[in-house]
Amino acid sequence: MADPTLCCASVVETPLDRVEAANLAHVLAALADPIRLQLFSIVAAQGEVCSCDLEAPLGRSQPTISHHTKLLAEAGLIVGEKRGRWVWWRIEPTRLADVRKALGAD
Amino acid sequence: MADPTLCCASVVETPLDRVEAANLAHVLAALADPIRLQLFSIVAAQGEVCSCDLEAPLGRSQPTISHHTKLLAEAGLIVGEKRGRWVWWRIEPTRLADVRKALGAD
């Protein structure tokens, strides 16, 4: 779903209002899980990864992997492309940059 | 508590191991809540804030505010100093910078 509004001032400049806080918290929550962080870093390192190649390194079942990829995708942090029976995931670097900026990147 | 280990390579460079993922997830989880994000941004904007001045703008009870400041402090993101009956909170900018770096700051 990727709520498009992570643009504005950083968290250290101006007090966030409720909507800004909710939007940013939603994206941060997607990253605030060890399995999803590992998943994200594997995808980032390999460029493109099939869902089927995530179960083994993460030690989680297929439905659980599917659940985590869905959350990361809804947060706009990864994008999936279906090719035949497989879904190939890549990260969305601009979205991650938005998060850094929201956390006060110079 | 502020686990000191957020130094290393960013999440987009190398796949995180379990320990790195757990440490980073812990700090991100502290930020991944709307109330704590607002709290953090209020403290950042004002430089120093007393706990007693957080209940009203955040619309939460005193025990809840105390709970959230504790989580942020345990993540190393804010520091509290007791002066008389009051606790004054300030942010830890280096800790926030560590998070940005872990998320791939250039």
Next chain:
DNA sequence: CCTTAATATCGATAATAGTCAATCTATCAA
């Protein structure tokens, strides 16, 4: 001391989130 005030802690509750087995859907191959 005793009272008041700021904060922390405890206990309970309701909501949220991670996990997996079972099942459904879509795609490909024979």
Next chain:
DNA sequence: TTGATAGATTGACTATTATCGATATTAAGG
């Protein structure tokens, strides 16, 4: 068309978390 495979969805269970009332703790001030 049938069988096999990748992924999504559902349902149930458990664990975690946000919240607040009640209580404890600590520090002035009189």
